[in-house]
Amino acid sequence: MFLPKLSFLSFLLASSGAAAVSIDAHYPHDPHTLSGCLLQFRIETLLPSSANFSTAIQPYNLRTGLGWVPTALVLPHTPQEVAAAIRCANKFNIKVAARSGGHSYGAYGLGGQNGSLVIDLQNFNMLSVDPKTQIATIGAGVRLGDIATYLYNNGKRALPHGMCGGVGLGGHILHGGFGYTSRMWGITLDTVLSITAVISTGQILTITSVSNPDLFWALRGAGSSFAIATSFQLQTQPAPSNAIIFNYTFPSSTSIPDKVSLFEKAQEFAATAPPELALRLMTRTASFPIVAEWQFVGAYWGSRGKFNEVIAPLLAAWPADTHAEISEQKWLQALDTFAMSSIVPPHPYNIHDTFFAKSLTTSVPISNGSLSSFFTFLRDNSNAPVTWWVLGDLYGGKYSKIASKGPEDASYAGRDALWTFQLYSVPKGFIPPYPSDGVEFMGRMHDSMTKVDGSSNWGAYPNYVDPTLAPREAHRLYYGSQYDRLREIKRRYDPEMRFWNPQAIGVE
Numbered sequence: 126m127f128l129p130k131l132s133f134l135s136f137l138l139a140s141s142g143a144a145a146v147s148i149d150a151h152y153p154h155d156p157h158t159l160s161g162c163l164l165q166f167r168i169e170t171l172l173p174s175s176a177n178f179s180t181a182i183q184p185y186n187l188r189t190g191l192g193w194v195p196t197a198l199v200l201p202h203t204p205q206e207v208a209a210a211i212r213c214a215n216k217f218n219i220k221v222a223a224r225s226g227g228h229s230y231g232a233y234g235l236g237g238q239n240g241s242l243v244i245d246l247q248n249f250n251m252l253s254v255d256p257k258t259q260i261a262t263i264g265a266g267v268r269l270g271d272i273a274t275y276l277y278n279n280g281k282r283a284l285p286h287g288m289c290g291g292v293g294l295g296g297h298i299l300h301g302g303f304g305y306t307s308r309m310w311g312i313t314l315d316t317v318l319s320i321t322a323v324i325s326t327g328q329i330l331t332i333t334s335v336s337n338p339d340l341f342w343a344l345r346g347a348g349s350s351f352a353i354a355t356s357f358q359l360q361t362q363p364a365p366s367n368a369i370i371f372n373y374t375f376p377s378s379t380s381i382p383d384k385v386s387l388f389e390k391a392q393e394f395a396a397t398a399p400p401e402l403a404l405r406l407m408t409r410t411a412s413f414p415i416v417a418e419w420q421f422v423g424a425y426w427g428s429r430g431k432f433n434e435v436i437a438p439l440l441a442a443w444p445a446d447t448h449a450e451i452s453e454q455k456w457l458q459a460l461d462t463f464a465m466s467s468i469v470p471p472h473p474y475n476i477h478d479t480f481f482a483k484s485l486t487t488s489v490p491i492s493n494g495s496l497s498s499f500f501t502f503l504r505d506n507s508n509a510p511v512t513w514w515v516l517g518d519l520y521g522g523k524y525s526k527i528a529s530k531g532p533e534d535a536s537y538a539g540r541d542a543l544w545t546f547q548l549y550s551v552p553k554g555f556i557p558p559y560p561s562d563g564v565e566f567m568g569r570m571h572d573s574m575t576k577v578d579g580s581s582n583w584g585a586y587p588n589y590v591d592p593t594l595a596p597r598e599a600h601r602l603y604y605g606s607q608y609d610r611l612r613e614i615k616r617r618y619d620p621e622m623r624f625w626n627p628q629a630i631g632v633e
């Protein structure tokens with residue numbers, strides 16, 4: 126039996142804040158350790174010695190996260206428990222990372238190093254919509270597929286968000302959130318009205334543009350460096366009744382100049398494309414015959430007749446024999462199509478991948494030179510060490526909702542992105558391990574686009590974390606000129622760098 130020392134007891138009492146913590150003097154754990162501190166607060170805690178620990182810490186991406194062992198993983202049920210966990214980490218000077226859906230490309234939900242305290246938000250699973258205001262209140266741990274299904278089944282509502290149903294709301298919304306409705310409705314973080322979050326002091330705040338303008342700005346773009354968000358109030362939209370889903374497929378034998386021309390025409394068309402249109406270039410290695418080798422795909426949120434009108438100028442610019450497939454689908458069915466399986470994630474969640482990806486964004490039209498260099502690299506590397514594919518998403522254009530706000534609205538820096546590309550790779554044939562020369566190969570693929578004409582308009586998307594970037598390079602690419610203000614807010618709200626990952630704001 127163990128009786129806590131008086132000094133430790135006073136720490137607990139002083140730091141418990143609004144939490145109704147009962148101190149059990151008979152609790153058999155050493156309060157001079159982080160785990161003892163956590164257990165004193167009765168927070169559900171898994172330690173490396175716990176039976177389920179190795180399963181609980183499995184990240185989505187098995188390439189990066191497998192080696193990292195947190196000091197502890199806690200599963201709080203209330204903001205008060207999150208606050209208590211942060212105060213324990215402060216006392217023992219341990220770095221903290223939040224995990225919502227665990228889909229970080231760099232497994233940063235595990236802290237991106239050994240020895241962090243992981244605050245897993247899976248118990249923050251509340252979902253509701255106010256029938257009068259249509260404002261949704263959603264826990265940070267809920268996955269996108271469950272959100273979409275719930276919102277549709279409770280008043281036919283919807284949000285703009287990514288296409289993989291297993292992605293968690295917390296990480297997604299704090300660093301962007303792009304999907305096929307984003308040119309019409311904005312990215313997920315544009316829907317935020319308020320955020321309940323715990324900051325590094327352990328204070329629980331309701332963060333809005335009025336109550337905490339600096340944090341409201343910083344959290345929407347770089348949230349993982351500033352607080353642990355527990356829930357969000359979000360403005361929903363009426364779900365569109367139907368989607369026009371299309372693909373235009375080009376023969377793999379299409380020449381490089383013709384590919385450049387096809388893209389250039391799409392880019393010209395995109396400059397004034399209406400917000401209801403989503404457009405994506407999809408191309409992939411010849412040895413991955415799941416989707417066509419070279420195609421433009423997308424969706425239109427309106428009638429078939431209106432779509433025909435909207436797309437006509439692009440079709441007029443493309444070859445007359447362009448192969449088209451077009452279908453009309455209901456909202457949830459369309460989400461399944463985009464997810465390439467059901468948007469509803471399995472419970473318990475057990476999907477993993479072993480991958481490396483790079484992203485690039487550009488605020489100006491991509492030059493013929495860059496396109497030609499990129500497409501040539503892709504063509505000439507059929508013997509690559511990885512299986513790869515490329516997604517080039519149209520974010521911008523004159524009428525895109527994403528581009529309708531300025532840098533003062535949120536720290537998210539991709540508002541002026543015209544295109545956001547993702548270069549994704551897995552071990553050949555999907556059989557791990559990921560090859561040692563894969564990262565270097567994908568780096569060359571990236572550079573084949575960006576290193577052609579010395580243009581400095583290239584950036585990267587912080588939701589596609591690239592853990593191979595040095596921190597300063599990551600800050601420049603993800604945040605550009607927003608970084609200085611982020612750094613200043615970090616100094617004020619988290620001077621000890623409690624919220625940490627290898628690319629967190631303030632890491633040198």
Ligand SMILES: Cc1cc2nc3c(=O)[nH]c(=O)nc-3n(C[C@H](O)[C@H](O)[C@H](O)COP(=O)(O)OP(=O)(O)OC[C@H]3O[C@@H](n4cnc5c(N)ncnc54)[C@H](O)[C@@H]3O)c2cc1C
Pocket residue numbers: 185222223224225226227228229230232233234235246265286287288289291292293294295296297299300301302303304348349350352353354355588589626
């Ligand atoms: C298969 C797949 C498909 C994807 N598709 C899309 C897409 O279509 N569109 C798109 O925009 N993105 C997409 N993404 C990227 C995705 O948006 C990011 O990986 C996102 O950050 C994952 O959020 P998470 O909560 O699942 O991940 P986590 O690993 O839990 O978290 C990601 C980061 O956010 C931090 N974090 C998590 N929760 C919180 C919180 N509550 N408070 C503070 N910090 C927190 C973590 O510490 C970590 O740094 C996809 C990713 C995958 C793996």
Ligand SMILES: *[C@@H]1O[C@H](CO)[C@@H](O)[C@H](O)[C@H]1NC(C)=O
Pocket residue numbers: 171176177181200
């Ligand atoms: C740990 O495993 C036990 C037994 O399998 C299970 O009952 C419990 O829910 C698990 N806890 C967590 C946090 O996964």
Ligand SMILES: *[C@@H]1O[C@H](CO)[C@@H](O)[C@H](O)[C@H]1NC(C)=O
Pocket residue numbers: 192193194239
């Ligand atoms: C992290 O810890 C694990 C297990 O103790 C160890 O195998 C691994 O090498 C460590 N990684 C680093 C980078 O120290």
Ligand SMILES: *[C@@H]1O[C@H](CO)[C@@H](O)[C@H](O)[C@H]1NC(C)=O
Pocket residue numbers: 382383385386389493
């Ligand atoms: C780019 O290439 C296309 C076709 O290859 C050509 O029609 C167009 O004029 C070129 N644009 C510029 C700016 O050179």
Ligand SMILES: *[C@@H]1O[C@H](CO)[C@@H](O)[C@H](O)[C@H]1NC(C)=O
Pocket residue numbers: 370371372416417450451452
């Ligand atoms: C193209 O679109 C059609 C109709 O939506 C769909 O049935 C088909 O699977 C798609 N093909 C590819 C290769 O994506």
